[in-house]
Amino acid sequence: MEMLSENKCFDGVQGVYSHRSESCKGDMTFGLFVPPQAKLQEVPVLWYLSGLTCTHENAMTKAGAQRWAAENGIALVFPDTSPRGDDVADDDAYDLGKGAGFYVNATQDPWAPHYKMFDYIAEELPALLFKEFPLLEEAQGITGHSMGGHGALTLAMARPDQYTSVSAFAPIANPTASDWGRKQLSAYLGDDEAAWAAHDATLMMRETGHPSHVLIDQGGADNFLDLLKPEALSEAMAARRQSGTFRMQAGYDHSYFFVSTFMEDHVAFHADALYGV
Numbered sequence: 001m002e003m004l005s006e007n008k009c010f011d012g013v014q015g016v017y018s019h020r021s022e023s024c025k026g027d028m029t030f031g032l033f034v035p036p037q038a039k040l041q042e043v044p045v046l047w048y049l050s051g052l053t054c055t056h057e058n059a060m061t062k063a064g065a066q067r068w069a070a071e072n073g074i075a076l077v078f079p080d081t082s083p084r085g086d087d088v089a090d091d092d093a094y095d096l097g098k099g100a101g102f103y104v105n106a107t108q109d110p111w112a113p114h115y116k117m118f119d120y121i122a123e124e125l126p127a128l129l130f131k132e133f134p135l136l137e138e139a140q141g142i143t144g145h146s147m148g149g150h151g152a153l154t155l156a157m158a159r160p161d162q163y164t165s166v167s168a169f170a171p172i173a174n175p176t177a178s179d180w181g182r183k184q185l186s187a188y189l190g191d192d193e194a195a196w197a198a199h200d201a202t203l204m205m206r207e208t209g210h211p212s213h214v215l216i217d218q219g220g221a222d223n224f225l226d227l228l229k230p231e232a233l234s235e236a237m238a239a240r241r242q243s244g245t246f247r248m249q250a251g252y253d254h255s256y257f258f259v260s261t262f263m264e265d266h267v268a269f270h271a272d273a274l275y276g277v
């Protein structure tokens with residue numbers, strides 16, 4: 001692992017690091033905010049998964065999460081959204097290939113050799129972080145925005161023992177029924193739609209849900225409502241009687257102005273769950 005930068009931030013450290021990834025077969029970059037409390041004790045971790053077109057940098061610089069993480073004593077991880085490098089397959093569209101890994105393990109060529117984002121986020125990067133930093137492995141929460149909200153919800157429902165708490169900002173909520181999903185799941189996983197269900201938050205909510213209280217925020221003036229399909233997830237939550245809060249936030253769009261507005265609530269929500277409050 002190589003340190004690319006470290007900056008003091010709200011008495012903690014905002015770092016950017018790169019490392020060789022076995023899952024993605026190439027170098028990956030991530031941001032990590034370590035709060036001041038970590039000087040004395042290991043701290044819980046909140047994973048933040050970003051959306052289409054993003055790198056590790058968008059949320060790290062625009063979500064305003066560090067202040068709340070420092071107040072609540074939790075670390076923040078900002079992973080990249082896809083494998084990177086000249087030898088990694090890509091597509092001309094912004095919503096497939098680099099910047100659009102959809103947090104799945106691709107099984108189809110040309111994606112399969114590098115696009116193993118599920119394993120990278122759920123297995124490889126945690127193993128590295130828990131070895132290198134004072135973080136509590138048994139206290140992990142996960143959140144994300146848009147494609148990253150889809151990632152957060154689907155990883156948390158796939159691995160409820162690993163992710164104690166889960167929230168999402170404007171998640172791609174029902175990708176098997178959306179143009180933000182069908183194209184990508186068919187490219188990465190093949191045409192058999194049975195394989196897609198394990199990566200659709202609405203379908204997973206109908207099947208299993210999550211043992212914790214789930215927090216979702218969605219902007220009411222989001223340009224992408226027809227692609228995100230929040231109503232499908234909200235209906236699935238109601239049908240399952242999932243403990244949770246689904247907030248439609250009037251007037252907010254899809255941008256980081258929306259994400260940063262509600263970030264304080266999300267960080268405090270995860271801190272409460274991770275500290276067992």
Ligand SMILES: N[C@@H](CCC(=O)N[C@@H](CS)C(=O)NCC(=O)O)C(=O)O
Pocket residue numbers: 050051052053054058062094145146147254255256
């Ligand atoms: N570029 C796409 C939308 C991409 C987009 O809105 N991406 C969101 C996540 S889905 C984002 O976070 N973009 C980067 C940013 O705002 O910093 C379009 O114009 O249709």
